[in-house]
Every structure is written in structure tokens, then in C-alpha cells.
Amino acid sequence: MFKILLIQGPNLNLLGVREPGIYGTVSFDEINNRVVKAGQENGAEVRVFHSNSEGGIVDAIQEARNWADGIILNPGAYAHYSIAIRDALSAVKLPAVEVHLTNVHARDEFRHRLVISPVCVGVIAGLGWRGYIYALHALLGVLQDQGKAENELGYDD
């Protein structure tokens, strides 16, 4: 069973309440529950972590090295400037999919720059809460392909 860490960054705990016209009306807990449930339905364990602080997110990524197979993360505003989170992902080498509820490329110019994306296997933006579900499916596909590749090479019997 694949183990996935879902990281929710700053201000996302206010989802459902925070600017619902932009971020939607589905609550933070409800979104997380839906991702956990989608994980169960697809044979994966999803653990949810939220932090409003950059250091908390870096710590969670470092700890994930010991137990997780992959990471889904919505870094919130850190997406636009946190080299520390980017470096943590590069260091642990776990496949990660970045999610944004909104289409950041259609918003303020300062949201167009995504500094963490280059070390992720993919980015999903603009598709609301479902983006997390798509990210989960994408990540499980990546992990399955990796497993197959390792089997073919004889590393993982």
C-alpha cells in the first residue's frame, strides 16, 4: 500500500470560509476527508499535515523520508518564494505533485512564479478541490510506474 503525505500550507485551514468566491465553499476538513477517502478507495494511505509556517512544512517533508512514498502539496503563498521548501523536496527525493485550487497563472503577476514546481513531477492548478484528487491519481500512477521499473531492473523482488 502506498503511503502519501498531503501537505496543506498557510491559510488553507480557512478553506470554505476564506474568500469563497475564489477558493470555493468546500471546507478544509471536507477536502482532506475526500482525499483520504479517495486514497482508501485506491489502496493508498493518505496522511494530512497542515502548517502555516515554512519551517513546519520543511520538517514534515524531511520526516516523510522515513515513511512516505510520495507527497501532494499545496504550498499556498510559499509556492511563489520558498526556496527552503523546494530544497527540502529535492533533498528527500520523493515524487511530489503540487496543487493549487486556483489557476495561479490567471491571477496576480506575483502568483505566476512557482519556485517549487521544477522539483515536482507535476502541477495541477485551477481545478478547485478536485485538483487534490487528480493529484492523488497522478502520484499513484507515477509510483506504480516506478515500482514496475524497479521490478524490471530486478531491484524490488
Ligand code: DQA
Ligand atoms: C493557492 C494559490 C496561492 O497563490 C495562494 O497564496 C494560496 C492558495 C491556491 O490553492 O490556489 O494561499 O495556493
